[in-house]
Amino acid sequence: xxxxxxxxxxxxxxxxxxxxxxxxxxxxxxxxxxxxxxxxxxxxxxxxxxxxxxxxxxxxxxxxxxxxxxxxxxxxxxxxxxxxxxxxxxxxxxxxxxx
Amino acid sequence: xxxxxxxxxxxxxxxxxxxxxxxxxxxxxxxxxxxxxxxxxxxxxxxxxxxxxxxxxxxxxxxxxxxxxxxxxxxxxxxxxxxxxxxxxxxxxxxxxxxxxxxxxxxxxxxxxxxxxxxxxxxxxxxxxxxxxxxxxxxxxxxxxxxxxxxxxxxxxxxxxxxxxxxxx
Numbered sequence: 185x186x187x188x189x190x191x192x193x194x195x196x197x198x199x200x201x202x203x204x205x206x207x208x209x210x211x212x213x214x215x216x217x218x219x220x221x222x223x224x225x226x227x228x229x230x231x232x233x234x235x236x237x238x239x240x241x242x243x244x245x246x247x248x249x250x251x252x253x254x255x256x257x258x259x260x261x262x263x264x265x266x267x268x269x270x271x272x273x274x275x276x277x278x279x280x281x282x283x
Numbered sequence: 284x285x286x287x288x289x290x291x292x293x294x295x296x297x298x299x300x301x302x303x304x305x306x307x308x309x310x311x312x313x314x315x316x317x318x319x320x321x322x323x324x325x326x327x328x329x330x331x332x333x334x335x336x337x338x339x340x341x342x343x344x345x346x347x348x349x350x351x352x353x354x355x356x357x358x359x360x361x362x363x364x365x366x367x368x369x370x371x372x373x374x375x376x377x378x379x380x381x382x383x384x385x386x387x388x389x390x391x392x393x394x395x396x397x398x399x400x401x402x403x404x405x406x407x408x409x410x411x412x413x414x415x416x417x418x419x420x421x422x423x424x425x426x427x428x429x430x431x432x433x434x435x436x437x438x439x440x441x442x443x444x445x446x447x448x449x450x451x452x
Contacts, residue, residue: 185404188335189396191298195305195328197389202309204381210359211314214321217352218305221328228335234402239416242337243425246417249340249347250432254439256352260359261446267363275375 188229196222209266209273213259220252294334300327315360322353339414 195218202215224245231241267273300323307320325348332341421429 185402186396187294187298188331190393191301191331193392193396194302194389197385197392198302198305198309200388201381201385204384205309205375205378207375208314210356210363211309211317214317214356215309217321217348218308218324221325221348224340225328225331228332228337228340231337232335233404239413239420242340242413242417243420245337245340246343247428247432249343250436253347253352254436256355257439257443258446260355261443263359264362265446271365273363 185229185233188225192222192225192229194222195219195225207274207276209263209275210260212275213256213263216259217252217256220248224248291334293330297327297330297334300324301331315357318353318356318360321356322349325349325353337413339417 199215199218199220199222202218203212206212206215227241227245227248229241231239231245263273266278270277304320304324304327308317308324311317311320325344329341329344329349332338332344
């Protein structure tokens with residue numbers, strides 16, 4: 185169990201690094217997917233090894249996957265909208281949207 | 284009663300692939316190669332799910348992540364094609380801080396996992412089959428979340444269409 189949790193933690197950290205350092209918005213979204221996967225591995229591991237109601241962890245993992253899919257669709261739509269307006273999707277420019 | 288501390292060679296192979304490809308996703312300069320490595324990483328995570336006796340999740344992972352989300356990413360990269368050239372730097376000035384934060388986070392989390400001993404280990408036997416049980420649970424105990432998440436998906440679909448369509452002017 186320790187191995188699986190450690191793998192999930194390292195995967196989450198890699199995703200965190202990507203979110204912090206990417207300049208391309210699509211890169212940030214891809215790193216977010218890595219973080220989601222780390223969390224999902226945790227849910228499934230706890231479901232297998234720790235006392236719970238039957239299959240609660242896997243059920244939650246399914247909902248995580250669904251919400252991640254919705255998030256990716258919305259996020260990429262927003263990215264395309266920004267690209268159409270500014271011809272650029274670097275995160276440096278988003279400060280313009282402050283008021 | 285086992286804490287699953289014995290892992291096989293398949294686990295080591297899969298985790299090696301996951302970590303290497305995950306690192307490639309966040310570090311490569313070419314964003315298109317990043318997307319391809321993301322596919323490899325998500326596929327290996329599906330293998331980890333099979334090791335954890337979550338066959339349905341593994342199938343869903345391959346179908347939704349590898350089949351839909353990664354393809355969506357690749358489409359978006361191709362539509363924003365002049366953002367993917369090698370001359371544009373893909374990382375911002377926070378690289379040092381990012382390495383620091385993520386390494387600290389990883390080390391502290393792993394230490395925390397190692398020190399925690401309050402978990403009560405129990406081997407579940409999924410004799411009926413995971414997929415059958417999941418389907419029954421979705422239609423009985425988790426009916427309301429299931430319906431809510433379908434409404435969420437519908438809203439996300441409509442929202443994506445509304446956001447991405449061309450303005451009529």
